[in-house]
Amino acid sequence: MQTLKLRHRAVGPLKGKRNTGIVGVVASGNCEALFERTPSEKTCEVDIRTSVVGFDEVWKLVVADFVERASPGGIRVSINDGGATPDVVMLRLMQGAALMEGN
Amino acid sequence: MTVWDGQKNERERRLRDGRHLAKGKVVASADATRLLEAIIRPGDRVCLEGDNQKQADFLAQALVQADKSRIHDLHIVQSGIVLPEHLDLFEKGIATKLDYSYSGPQGGAVARLLNSGKVELGAIHTYIELFARYFVDLTPHVAITVARQADRDGNLYMGPNVEDSPVVVEATAFKQGIVVAQVNEIVAKLPRVDVPGDRVDFIIETPQPFYVEPLFTRDPAAITETQILMAMMTLKGIYQPYGIKRLNHGIGFNTAAIELLLPTYAEKLGLKGEICTHFALNPHPTLIPAIETGWVTQIHSFGSEVGMDAYMAARPDIYFLGRDGAMASNRMYCQVAGLYATDLFIGATLQIDLAGNSSTVTQDRIAGFGGAPNMGSDPHGRRHPTDPWLKAGREASSAHPKLSRGKKLVVQMIETFGKGLSPSFVEKLDALSLAEKLKMELAPVMVYADDVTHIVTEEGIANLLLCRDADEREQAIRGVAGYTEVGRGRNKRKVEELRARKAILRPEDLGVNPLDVQLSMLAARSVKDLMTWSGGLYDPPAKFRNW
Numbered sequence: 253m254q255t256l257k258l259r260h261r262a263v264g265p266l267k268g269k270r271n272t273g274i275v276g277v278v279a280s281g282n283c284e285a286l287f288e289r290t291p292s293e294k295t296c297e298v299d300i301r302t303s304v305v306g307f308d309e310v311w312k313l314v315v316a317d318f319v320e321r322a323s324p325g326g327i328r329v330s331i332n333d334g335g336a337t338p339d340v341v342m343l344r345l346m347q348g349a350a351l352m353e354g355n
Numbered sequence: 356m357t358v359w360d361g362q363k364n365e366r367e368r369r370l371r372d373g374r375h376l377a378k379g380k381v382v383a384s385a386d387a388t389r390l391l392e393a394i395i396r397p398g399d400r401v402c403l404e405g406d407n408q409k410q411a412d413f414l415a416q417a418l419v420q421a422d423k424s425r426i427h428d429l430h431i432v433q434s435g436i437v438l439p440e441h442l443d444l445f446e447k448g449i450a451t452k453l454d455y456s457y458s459g460p461q462g463g464a465v466a467r468l469l470n471s472g473k474v475e476l477g478a479i480h481t482y483i484e485l486f487a488r489y490f491v492d493l494t495p496h497v498a499i500t501v502a503r504q505a506d507r508d509g510n511l512y513m514g515p516n517v518e519d520s521p522v523v524v525e526a527t528a529f530k531q532g533i534v535v536a537q538v539n540e541i542v543a544k545l546p547r548v549d550v551p552g553d554r555v556d557f558i559i560e561t562p563q564p565f566y567v568e569p570l571f572t573r574d575p576a577a578i579t580e581t582q583i584l585m586a587m588m589t590l591k592g593i594y595q596p597y598g599i600k601r602l603n604h605g606i607g608f609n610t611a612a613i614e615l616l617l618p619t620y621a622e623k624l625g626l627k628g629e630i631c632t633h634f635a636l637n638p639h640p641t642l643i644p645a646i647e648t649g650w651v652t653q654i655h656s657f658g659s660e661v662g663m664d665a666y667m668a669a670r671p672d673i674y675f676l677g678r679d680g681a682m683a684s685n686r687m688y689c690q691v692a693g694l695y696a697t698d699l700f701i702g703a704t705l706q707i708d709l710a711g712n713s714s715t716v717t718q719d720r721i722a723g724f725g726g727a728p729n730m731g732s733d734p735h736g737r738r739h740p741t742d743p744w745l746k747a748g749r750e751a752s753s754a755h756p757k758l759s760r761g762k763k764l765v766v767q768m769i770e771t772f773g774k775g776l777s778p779s780f781v782e783k784l785d786a787l788s789l790a791e792k793l794k795m796e797l798a799p800v801m802v803y804a805d806d807v808t809h810i811v812t813e814e815g816i817a818n819l820l821l822c823r824d825a826d827e828r829e830q831a832i833r834g835v836a837g838y839t840e841v842g843r844g845r846n847k848r849k850v851e852e853l854r855a856r857k858a859i860l861r862p863e864d865l866g867v868n869p870l871d872v873q874l875s876m877l878a879a880r881s882v883k884d885l886m887t888w889s890g891g892l893y894d895p896p897a898k899f900r901n902w
Contacts (some may be wrong), residue, residue, distance in 0.1 A: 310838050321863065337772055338838045339581045339813035346862070346869040354870070 256300040256308060258315045262325035265293040268353035275347040276340075283336035285329055287348040293326040302333035314338050314345075322349040362531035369394045369533055373557060380509045380552075381541065382559050387417035390557060391499075392425045394533050399496040401450070402489075402527065405433030405441065406518040407457060407482075407686065407725060408568050408658045411501035413561040414537045415440035418499070423448055430454070432493045434482055434519055434686075436461050436723070437568055445473050454493055455723060456480045460568065462722035469721065469793055479721070479799050481728040483690040486519070489526035498527035498534045500555075501565045504545055505538040509552035512545040515659030515667065515682040516567060520550055522687045528554035539564045546679035569661035569896045571637045573611035575879045581813045584862065584872045585768055586612035589701070590621050591865045592816045593766060593809055594630045597743040601633045603693045603730045605702025609768040609811075613701075615877040617645040635693040635730075638663040638674070638682070640895070644878035644888045646673055656682060657689040657726065666892040693730040698743040700730040701766040704801060705773060706784050709829045709841065711804035711819055713767050714786040721789070724801055731802040733763045747808060750820040762820070765802060766809040771837030778839035779812075780832065804828075810835055814842070814861070821858035834859045 273287040290297065298315045318324070322345070329348060336344070358364075372393040376386045391414070395401065403418060404411045418426075419440045429450040436442065436458035444450040445468055454477035458465045468474050480488070489495065500520050502511035513520055524534050535557045536550075590613065593599065604610040617631060631645065632652040638660040645651055655675050659667075659682060667674045667682050677683050693700070704713040715722050737744070737760070744761030752759040769779045790798035810817045810832060817831040827849075834850035836842030853859045862869065879885045882899045 313838055313843065321861070337581075337776065339584075339770060339772070340579075343580060343584060343813070343869060343872060347872065350868060350870045 253301060253303050254305060256302070256311055258298045258300070258312060260296045260298070260316065260319040261294055262296045262319055263323045265325040266323065266327050266349060266352055270352045270354060273348055273351040275351060276344040278332045278334045280334050281336060281340065283331055283333040283341060283344055285331050285344040285348045287352050288328045290326055290328050295326070296324045297328040298331065299329070300331045300333060304333065304335050310338055314341050318342060318345040322346060324349050327352065366531040366533060370556060377557055379507055380556065380558050381507065382557050384413070384559055384561055387414060387559055388420045390535065390559070391418050392421050394535070395426050395429070395497050397426060398428045398430070400430045400432050400493060401497045401499065402433045402495040402523050403431065403441070403499045404501055404519055404523060405435045405437065406658065407435055408570060409501055409516040409518055410438055410566045410568065411499050411537050412438055412440070412566045413563070414499045414535065414559070418449065419443045419447065421449060432485070432489070432495055434485055436465055438566070439464070442468055451475055452477060454478055454480065454485065454488070456482050456485050457723040457725040459570070459722050459725070462720035465723070466719050466721045476795070478797070479723050481724050482686055482726050483694070483729055486522045486687050489522065494530045494532065495523065495527045496532050498523050498532060500524055500534060500536045500550070502536050502538045502550070504540055504542050505536060505555070505558045506542060506545055506552070509536070509555035509558055510545055510548045511536055511538070511550040511552070511555060512547055513549040515664055515684060517549050517684045518658045518686045521685055524550050524554050535559070537561050537565065546681070547677045549683070567661055571606050571639050571660045572662070572882070572896065572899055573606070573608055573639070573641055574882050574899060575611065575615055575641060575877055575884065576881045578608050578612050578615070578874070578877060580872050580874065581770055582609050582612040583616070583874070583876060584813055584867065585609060585770075585811050586616050587620055587867045587871065588816055588860070588862055588865055589613060589766065589768065589811050590616060590624065590626070591867060592860045593699075593764065595624065595626060597699070597746055597764060599630050599699045599743055599764070601697045601741070602631065602699040602701070603635045603697050604639065605727065606637070607703035607768070609703045610701055611639065611641040612877070614639060614641040614645055615879055617650050618648040618878040619876050620871065622648070635689050635697050638667055640882070640885045640893055641879070643885050643893060646670065647888050655689050655692055656684045657686045658684045661896045662894040665894060666889050669892050690726055690729050693726065694732070694734050695737055697730070697763070698741055699764040699766065701768060702727055702731065704767045704769050706779060706781055706786070707767065707769060707810060707832065708781055708784050709832060710825070711807045711810065711828060711832060712784060712800050713802045713807060714784045714800050716784075716786040716789055716799045718785050718789065721799065724799070727801050731765045732806045733765065735760070737761070747820055750818070762808065764808050765806045766811060767802060767807055768811045771812050771814065771839050771842060778841065780836035780839045780841035782841065812837060816860040818858050818860070821856060822853070827853065827858070831858050
């Protein structure tokens with residue numbers, strides 16, 4: 253098991269008032285993403301726990317694209333990975349952001 | 356003196372050699388191999404159906420058992436290489452040359468056989484291309500066909516699986532070839548005649564009913580959320596703006612997801628009656644919920660599907676049914692319908708290169724083409740206008756609107772990574788490497804780049820109609836290629852320019868809410884759900900019953 257900690261600057265805070273949200277499940281080929289608000293409105297923290305090694309580069313690219321697409325300032329995401337492919341990871345991240353923006 | 360009836364005389368000789376085994380036209384199943392040895396000559400072109408679905412399995416076994424000193428060097432000209440026996444013919448040396456279309460279930464074995472040098476490959480065709488050649492330069496000397504029932508005059512009844520038979524039999528019979536049919540049973544009166552008896556020379560009642568390959572059953576339980584996302588993008592980014600009413604769907608899970616989102620997601624978008632009303636399509640069980648909720652006006656099919664007979668028989672307003680109540684399927688007709696009378700073909704593929712050429716061939720599997728190159732091509736003979744066809748044509752061209760032809764929409768759906776995390780976007784297709792290795796004149800490309808109009812991945816839709824040169828095309832493809840090397844090699848600025856011009860559409864550009872991307876959006880979540888939707892009329896094959 254390895255943990256990857258990624259930090260990004262976002263353009264602005266993620267919209268919405270919701271404080272926490274969870275999407276996905278820890279299952280083979282899937283992942284769970286827990287979203288929480290943090291006081292720092294322009295940073296986005298993403299912590300990834302995964303047993304699959306050798307994909308750090310792809311994780312970094314996926315998270316960077318997510319930050320660009322969703323502008324998730326003031327958010328900490330904790331991902332428990334079950335070997336999800338990049339498309340599933342991106343979907344979970346976008347779902348989590350949409351959930352937090354909801355209400 | 357010139358002989359004008361040499362083929363007729365040859366036919367008479369062969370019939371004489373076979374007739375001593377027959378009572379009228381009927382030959383006992385135990386004499387099947389002897390009959391084939393009597394009527395087939397070395398070097399003959401033989402069509403052994405060998406369709407997409409139904410198989411003349413008994414006679415395939417009989418032919419494999421033939422004495423190689425009597426029958427050898429056959430040239431097999433059939434659409435489907437589906438049964439192990441089809442390959443055994445080459446292993447044993449009974450056949451040496453092959454022209455075919457589709458080899459899905461035997462794709463691995465075909466690749467091995469080609470590598471071994473035991474097959475001289477003519478070409479891999481699309482269906483109607485092979486059928487066309489039956490009338491020009493690949494006319495069979497002997498056709499071995501398969502039917503549900505025959506009467507003693509040799510009239511044949513195929514039920515819902517008519518498929519290739521009429522075209523194969525006509526080409527053979529009218530050019531003085533010989534037609535042999537295996538049938539499940541011989542009856543006094545047929546429910547309907549699909550092939551007239553005067554075209555059939557011998558019939559053999561088999562101990563077991565013929566095999567039908569269930570090809571079009573996709574278990575909704577295996578559809579992924581990524582496929583749902585792609586289906587939603589396709590509905591909002593292609594079906595809705597072009598107003599696609601007349602179409603064909605491929606057989607993969609991607610299009611099954613679209614079918615299962617019609618009564619739910621597309622209904623919410625208010626698209627009922629605006630899209631997906633007329634299909635050239637196999638009887639996909641996953642379309643049942645859309646049919647039951649009134650989405651579909653009519654469907655013409657290439658062949659049947661195992662378990663769908665009773666359902667189709669109970670929906671005569673939707674399907675094409677004979678007076679006997681069973682569907683008629685004629686692959687020739689439906690392929691022509693799919694070519695000329697649909698505005699969109701959409702299907703999955705395995706590899707796409709930087710130009711947009713798409714192929715299902717990998718180093719160790721040659722699955723052939725089937726109907727995809729036909730449906731997935733723009734018919735330049737088309738002259739009737741429809742809105743989607745005109746809109747696509749105008750996006751692609753700046754010529755005078757009344758002089759620029761329209762364009763068929765050809766959509767390839769592909770997840771950026773395939774099985775075992777192999778990238779789907781590549782600089783060089785495996786098909787090309789294979790063609791080099793096997794010294795083929797043409798790489799087996801399923802859909803050529805100039806026919807593909809849209810590529811859909813989980814990252815977005817590339818609209819190639821809006822790309823003006825090869826470089827834009829390449830960047831549009833890279834721009835939806837995700838985290839593959841091809842995708843990571845994109846020029847970010849150019850990709851954003853293309854996005855601004857709507858040549859690339861992201862889910863957020865289309866207003867697809869990621870929270871809608873849920874398995875619960877599918878109108879059916881299992882094969883059992885499909886059965887329930889059908890009111891118990893759909894009778895799934897055993898391998899799909901897990902309850």
